[in-house]
Amino acid sequence: MQVRFLVVGGSCYVLTVVLNFALKWTVLSDFPATAMVLATAAASVVSYGANKLWTFGARGRRRWWVEALLFSLVALVGAGISSAPVYFSRYVLGLATPAHELVVQEAADFVAGPILGTGLAMVVRWLAMDRLVFPPPRPVACGPCPPARCAP
Numbered sequence: 422m423q424v425r426f427l428v429v430g431g432s433c434y435v436l437t438v439v440l441n442f443a444l445k446w447t448v449l450s451d452f453p454a455t456a457m458v459l460a461t462a463a464a465s466v467v468s469y470g471a472n473k474l475w476t477f478g479a480r481g482r483r484r485w486w487v488e489a490l491l492f493s494l495v496a497l498v499g500a501g502i503s504s505a506p507v508y509f510s511r512y513v514l515g516l517a518t519p520a521h522e523l524v525v526q527e528a529a530d531f532v533a534g535p536i537l538g539t540g541l542a543m544v545v546r547w548l549a550m551d552r553l554v555f556p557p558p559r560p561v562a563c564g565p566c567p568p569a570r571c572a573p
Contacts, residue, residue: 434464444460454504454507457504480556491553503538506533507533507538
């Protein structure tokens, strides 16, 4: 199950990186953290479908809308975790133009968002998906069997 989660996560990671840079280099050039949030949100939709059907297909016994709501909450937390290092890099450390060259800014954004942020978010998502969104079935507790049924 962990391998499937990593395959889905790796695929969605690539999608996040591609969307992040596509947005950041076009329509959201002045808003890199917003680009990261939107890219992460889009990849999360793909992640839900793949994780629901392939990774955790035999688990999760809640109604579909409860699972989707829990997944959305986990995705929002993941998006916040993914974009927090970009905010920190840009606005706390000041690794942005014009104070620094464009290559420094872009390298800092890449390390902060797609590498550090996504890696941290993946760990949180795994724990939340495994325990909250798609929990394993609970064992049914049975009492001791009646003496008449237990006798050989």
